[in-house]
Amino acid sequence: MTEFVTPTVETAVAVPDPARRPLVTIVLPCYNEGEHVLLEIERITAAMLASGLSYELLCIDDASTDNTLEVLTGAAHDDPNIRLMPFRRNGGSGTARRIGTQQAYGEIVVWTDADMTYENERIPELVRILLDDPTYDQVVGARTTEEGTHKWARVPAKWLIRKIAERLTNQQIPDLNSGLRAFRRSVALPYLRLLPAGFSCVTTITIAFLSNQHDIRYVPTAYAKRAGTSKFHFVNDAYRYILQVLRMVMYFDPLKVLMPMALWLFVIGLVKGVVDMVRHPFYFPANTILLIVSGLMIGSLALLADLVVRSRDGV
Numbered sequence: 001m002t003e004f005v006t007p008t009v010e011t012a013v014a015v016p017d018p019a020r021r022p023l024v025t026i027v028l029p030c031y032n033e034g035e036h037v038l039l040e041i042e043r044i045t046a047a048m049l050a051s052g053l054s055y056e057l058l059c060i061d062d063a064s065t066d067n068t069l070e071v072l073t074g075a076a077h078d079d080p081n082i083r084l085m086p087f088r089r090n091g092g093s094g095t096a097r098r099i100g101t102q103q104a105y106g107e108i109v110v111w112t113d114a115d116m117t118y119e120n121e122r123i124p125e126l127v128r129i130l131l132d133d134p135t136y137d138q139v140v141g142a143r144t145t146e147e148g149t150h151k152w153a154r155v156p157a158k159w160l161i162r163k164i165a166e167r168l169t170n171q172q173i174p175d176l177n178s179g180l181r182a183f184r185r186s187v188a189l190p191y192l193r194l195l196p197a198g199f200s201c202v203t204t205i206t207i208a209f210l211s212n213q214h215d216i217r218y219v220p221t222a223y224a225k226r227a228g229t230s231k232f233h234f235v236n237d238a239y240r241y242i243l244q245v246l247r248m249v250m251y252f253d254p255l256k257v258l259m260p261m262a263l264w265l266f267v268i269g270l271v272k273g274v275v276d277m278v279r280h281p282f283y284f285p286a287n288t289i290l291l292i293v294s295g296l297m298i299g300s301l302a303l304l305a306d307l308v309v310r311s312r313d314g315v
Helices: 038-050 068-076 095-104 120-132 152-170 185-194 201-212 234-251 255-279 286-311
Strands: 024-030 055-059 082-086 108-111 136-143 181-184 213-223
Touching: 024 038, 024 095, 024 120, 038 055, 038 068, 038 120, 055 068, 055 095, 068 082, 095 108, 095 185, 095 201, 108 120, 108 185, 120 136, 120 181, 120 213, 136 185, 136 201, 152 201, 152 234, 181 185, 181 201, 185 201, 201 213, 201 234, 234 255, 234 286, 255 286
Parallel strands: 024 055, 024 108, 055 082, 136 213
Antiparallel strands: 108 181, 136 181
């Protein structure tokens, strides 16, 4: 478990009285963002002050090796709405967002990044959608462009992963892994234990909400080229995205992942068995038997997994 430094007078505000808790907590993970994080904080602060919404900006330093912690400490000292939570060791953006959400004082939690890519001045707009329409539990800033590194590979890879998620959840998902989103903390708390440590945490919270009939609204947003150096590693992180999509659907509805494969193997085995009988009466090759048995085994596993899902308590 990632450790964080015990808050001091200079790095955190006191726990507020329940009647004075802020409405919104903005969780801002920071890792080696010292050159521009203050600009991002100023942009967020200006938007929130203009909106009139009560808020706290929870800045999480993920064991940065540059001057990020010093910059955040100075900002927290000057602004009472900023709360600083420094980690002793790097836990990844997913860990920072999970702990930040657990430690949030606000009823509505906002996730965003500190790399100048998202339209953070629109955070109040996302929050007001949740306040005005109680039927939505999450609002996501759906990016209309792709400005990340390895763009030639990211665009088709994200499209493929998104289509897999849409197929498995039976939902249209304009942006599966946007880092800009607002949601009701009370709804998200049961799913936080499912979040992985890395970038795919945003994919996880999307699929968790959709799989449990929590409505999500998508708001088109622009996406700028990041400031600083990207921490995204295309091959490893794309592989984790695919695994996480399959893992989440298996967690909520394993039949969708396993049963189609089982039925295809079983049907192919039966058809091949009929052809084998016609060509060579009473002769079943080993590969025909293997297809049928594999289909039966995977189908049995799918039913057993579905039984486990439906018999467990909670999420």
